[in-house]
Amino acid sequence: MIDLKAYLANRKALIEAALEKFLLPTATWPTSLHQAMRYSMMAGGKRLRPILVLAGCEAVAGNVEIAIPTACAMEMIHTYSLIHDDLPAMDDDDLRRGHPTNHKVYGEAIAILAGDSLLTEAFSMIAKTPIPPERTAQLLKVIALIADAAGSRGMAGGQVVDLESEHKKISAEELKKIHVHKTGKLIQASVMAGAMLGRGSEAQINNLSDYGMNIGLAFQIADDILDIEGGEAIGKDVGSDLAKEKSTYPSVLGMKTSRQLAHDLIEQALTNLQGFPAHADPLRAIAQYVINRKN
């Protein structure tokens, strides 16, 4: 196995250097908007989705260089979703990663437009990836994959149903559907996009699609558990889901069953990687990390 801590630190530094390069300077007109965009992009975070893009590319023995713009784009889409989810009309959160949320600093209008702009810029960044002409069709497929994962059939749809389920009792099946869409699809698309850019075979991409959904769901269950047990470490108020009467895995299935389910999903994810060589070791290590992390 690999030294995951060193691997994650290395990848995080690579992603953050690329973001530093790709994000427009805060002096760009209009400065308030570009400051707000950078504020949330550079507020830290695990950079899990971009790391998964690169690790997905590696797993099929691809050259990660070509996947860097898409990796950055996934972090921009993730960040846009956090900015909008935190808005007063949505989850109404004041803190994110230990810092005041975007609208608390820049106001609601700028926060909405900073989110909109990050989402838009993400597609510009992917479309401008330097790529040989014979691979441009593949890049279009990556764009469609990511847009579908982020839009009404994916993340945005999941957020709608998550909001509509507040103060309601929902079934385990409904909860899973919310998280498949709200969290799973974007994580799945990250790994798949990396594998597509790395020229993985169709069979490899299918396996990584399953892997991505399995770790995506496990990630969300772990998040729900952390919200109860160690919220402050993730920079949010402890029990913030509880305060909103949000259904979570622990509230629907109980803590013990939730832990078991997360564990089972990671087992499945490792099975999805069985046909892969050592190139997929980072993905294997990340699968374990997803449920063992402390923030």
Place this chain on the structure above:
Amino acid sequence: MIDLKAYLANRKALIEAALEKFLLPTATWPTSLHQAMRYSMMAGGKRLRPILVLAGCEAVAGNVEIAIPTACAMEMIHTYSLIHDDLPAMDDDDLRRGHPTNHKVYGEAIAILAGDSLLTEAFSMIAKTPIPPERTAQLLKVIALIADAAGSRGMAGGQVVDLESEHKKISAEELKKIHVHKTGKLIQASVMAGAMLGRGSEAQINNLSDYGMNIGLAFQIADDILDIEGGEAIGKDVGSDLAKEKSTYPSVLGMKTSRQLAHDLIEQALTNLQGFPAHADPLRAIAQYVINRKN
């Protein structure tokens, strides 16, 4: 010259039939979101941007079929921007095209997510355009062009400065900069994208870029004049800009100079088309229409 009324009606019907086909049915999970998306997409409107995509394609003797997904995408991006602009945190408008605004019907959270989803879906739609392999690189350029026109360096940036300029006196130069970004860039990108998909030459695309910006600015000046003189016909409250102390062309330059400026911009736009054959007659007619329309 062409029969513009018949041309616009024909194109509008073509676009609306394509939107009907491309937009997900309202029964799609989550239904509230897909209903909200369709509500604003099908609330009428001139369909100017998609018509310009098709007319830009025609102007370079291209086959408009290939430009239809991009045309629909431009209308989705335009509609997303209207939904977000109307939000309480932004322009706080209750009426749009004579109907209650999206957030008045579906609530703020769904309205934000419906806008987000339309923006996202737009890029999916363009990326899925059926196109021969040798032209996929061109489609990526179209995506980058549109994203840049819609994002922080384009429309979203213009909206930020428009909001920041409320209740302030601004110069004619500042007002132009707002409108170049907020309105001009997306209209310009529409004509250019059509010409790129129609395989126009670089010189043609450059001329159409100038044409697009000229009619885009003229369009905004005409809008400002209509807001004072005939607001009800455009489905908004008469004088709504005045109520927000928004700077407009008439308030900054006076009515007479504003009319003259719009007229001059259209003259320039027609000059930009001088090298084009009769294929560009729709663009010529649209240029006149932009300042002569009553809504």
